[in-house]
Amino acid sequence: MADVQQIIKDVTGIYGKERKALMPILQAVVKTKNYLDDQDLIAVAKALDLSAAEVFGTASFYTFLDTVPRGKNVIRVCKTISCHMAGKDAIIHAIEDTLKVKTGETSVDKKFTLLSANCLGWCHKGPVMLINDQVYPELNAEKAIEILQKYQEED
Amino acid sequence: MENTRPKRVDIIFLMEGIDPIKVVENAMKKSPDEIILDMIDSGLKGRGGAGFPTGLKWKFTRNEDSYDKYVICNADEGEPGTFKDREILDRVPEKVFAGLAICGYTIGAREGFIYLRGEYNFLLPVLNQKLDVFNAGMKKIGLDFAIQMRSGSGAYICGEESALFESMEGKRGEPRNKPPYPTVAGYLGKPTAINNVETLVYAFMIARIGAEKFKEMGTKDSRGSKVFSISGDTPKAGISELELGMSVQQFVDEFGDGDTKAVQVGGASGGCVPRKMFKETIIGYEGIPTGGSMMLFNSSRSMYNVLHDYLEFFTEESCGQCTPCRVGCQQLLKGIEAVKRGEKNPAYLDDLKKLAKTMKVAAKCGLGQSVANPFISIVSNFKEEIIY
Numbered sequence: 001m002a003d004v005q006q007i008i009k010d011v012t013g014i015y016g017k018e019r020k021a022l023m024p025i026l027q028a029v030v031k032t033k034n035y036l037d038d039q040d041l042i043a044v045a046k047a048l049d050l051s052a053a054e055v056f057g058t059a060s061f062y063t064f065l066d067t068v069p070r071g072k073n074v075i076r077v078c079k080t081i082s083c084h085m086a087g088k089d090a091i092i093h094a095i096e097d098t099l100k101v102k103t104g105e106t107s108v109d110k111k112f113t114l115l116s117a118n119c120l121g122w123c124h125k126g127p128v129m130l131i132n133d134q135v136y137p138e139l140n141a142e143k144a145i146e147i148l149q150k151y152q153e154e155d
Numbered sequence: 156m157e158n159t160r161p162k163r164v165d166i167i168f169l170m171e172g173i174d175p176i177k178v179v180e181n182a183m184k185k186s187p188d189e190i191i192l193d194m195i196d197s198g199l200k201g202r203g204g205a206g207f208p209t210g211l212k213w214k215f216t217r218n219e220d221s222y223d224k225y226v227i228c229n230a231d232e233g234e235p236g237t238f239k240d241r242e243i244l245d246r247v248p249e250k251v252f253a254g255l256a257i258c259g260y261t262i263g264a265r266e267g268f269i270y271l272r273g274e275y276n277f278l279l280p281v282l283n284q285k286l287d288v289f290n291a292g293m294k295k296i297g298l299d300f301a302i303q304m305r306s307g308s309g310a311y312i313c314g315e316e317s318a319l320f321e322s323m324e325g326k327r328g329e330p331r332n333k334p335p336y337p338t339v340a341g342y343l344g345k346p347t348a349i350n351n352v353e354t355l356v357y358a359f360m361i362a363r364i365g366a367e368k369f370k371e372m373g374t375k376d377s378r379g380s381k382v383f384s385i386s387g388d389t390p391k392a393g394i395s396e397l398e399l400g401m402s403v404q405q406f407v408d409e410f411g412d413g414d415t416k417a418v419q420v421g422g423a424s425g426g427c428v429p430r431k432m433f434k435e436t437i438i439g440y441e442g443i444p445t446g447g448s449m450m451l452f453n454s455s456r457s458m459y460n461v462l463h464d465y466l467e468f469f470t471e472e473s474c475g476q477c478t479p480c481r482v483g484c485q486q487l488l489k490g491i492e493a494v495k496r497g498e499k500n501p502a503y504l505d506d507l508k509k510l511a512k513t514m515k516v517a518a519k520c521g522l523g524q525s526v527a528n529p530f531i532s533i534v535s536n537f538k539e540e541i542i543y
Binding site: 080121 | 232233234235237272273275276277279322324326328329343384385387388392393394461464468472
């Protein structure tokens with residue numbers, strides 16, 4: 001909780017306490033802890049003098065502002081047509097097998113959440129995935145697993 | 156024109172010998188009205204897909220009487236098959252900044268924003284760093300104008316301009332009723348000129364060397380060149396800047412793999428052109444307009460799968476605000492699945508086409524209205540593939 005208060009303080013310092021600061025605040029919280037829980041939303045609502053329902057309404061609209069717990073690293077594999085044709089299914093299967101999760105789930109050690117995403121804007125270099133903000137184009141199954149291992153070795 | 160190859164152009168990514176801040180400084184020697192006349196004269200139309208004349212957009216915003224005005228760069232590039240804006244912001248961001256500054260000077264805005272889709276957040280550190288330098292440059296040349304970055308959070312609909320304003324205002328990205336248009340009441344209810352990334356770079360080029368060079372290219376209805384995002388079954392996937400006015404056939408001759416059966420022009424919300432119509436279809440406002448997405452499909456591909464992918468995309472990305480789009484997308488998707496499984500007879504596709512046409516009329520924004528484009532063009536031209 002404490003660090004969420006600090007994030008709110010930092011971001012409102014830059015963007016002010018009006019409602020237009022809401023997206024930057026929510027984005028900053030998600031960047032730090034990967035999702036927004038009820039207490040976070042209430043704290044943000046208080047800081048901006050908005051109703052908690054308004055804040056939840058905004059957060060729940062956006063795919064990247066998760067309101068359910070996510071792992072430390074959020075993997076988003078592009079599933080839209082060009083990546084589909086380039087073989088995104090093989091990538092998803094490889095990741096599912098490696099992490100022992102299905103798409104939409106979080107690994108037992110809470111290190112990874114695997115999600116599929118709509119067009120990520122790398123249609124000429126598919127299949128592609130995002131891990132947090134980092135992009136990995138031109139994947140094949142082996143390459144995807146190698147990349148995951150690097151994240152796995154981190155604390 | 157019939158057998159010539161598409162003409163390659165090098166405007167957008169050309170950086171050699173160009174000092175963007177100097178170009179802004181030179182542009183300021185002209186009056187805002189002169190710049191607007193240049194933009195109108197050039198025939199430049201918005202490169203995001205809708206194709207509204209840029210000069211008019213700037214003129215309308217300039218004409219509004221308001222102390223606060225804004226200029227926004229729409230970098231919420233979410234259309235499937237499009238990746239040109241990322242490439243432009245990655246390779247020549249200063250030209251985009253300068254385009255914003257010239258627009259700001261012209262319309263009388265002191266603040267500019269770049270709304271970047273969340274999927275491109277990895278560009279932020281470098282862009283912010285370059286913006287600091289650029290904003291300092293504006294101070295130095297005496298222009299009261301600064302640009303800030305804003306991020307999206309994974310919502311396709313926020314590429315719709317009024318949904319983008321809502322998002323920037325901290326709300327759900329639900330499109331507004333129009334009118335009022337953004338030039339009258341945009342971000343925070345103030346007059347706002349919102350332009351696509353690529354449009355701003357062409358505006359920059361016109362400010363730098365005048366409208367003539369731009370006008371020389373293209374056709375009467377589609378002036379200039381355009382950056383195309385090319386993907387799918389092609390040996391030449393990637394970005395190409397081409398003169399407007401070519402036919403789909405010319406495009407396929409250059410970029411196809413020899414077995415192209417269809418080209419989806421304009422992304423998921425665009426239209427599908429089948430092989431038999433390649434020759435007669437012009438890529439441009441007189442034929443099939445495009446934000447630059449060109450997806451090629453060869454004969455190994457099932458057009459049912461292509462349409463299914465698009466409909467899944469729209470079902471997930473519909474904001475849910477208006478019924479025609481929210482329910483329409485779901486029903487079109489369920490409908491083609493039912494026909495495929497044989498639970499509905501093929502004549503049901505005609506009912507679905509009627510539904511798509513209704514969405515075109517009744518949906519509140521461009522998302523719901525444009526679902527009919529891929530749906531009707533694919534179902535009409537590849538009926539067998541949808542049924543069997």
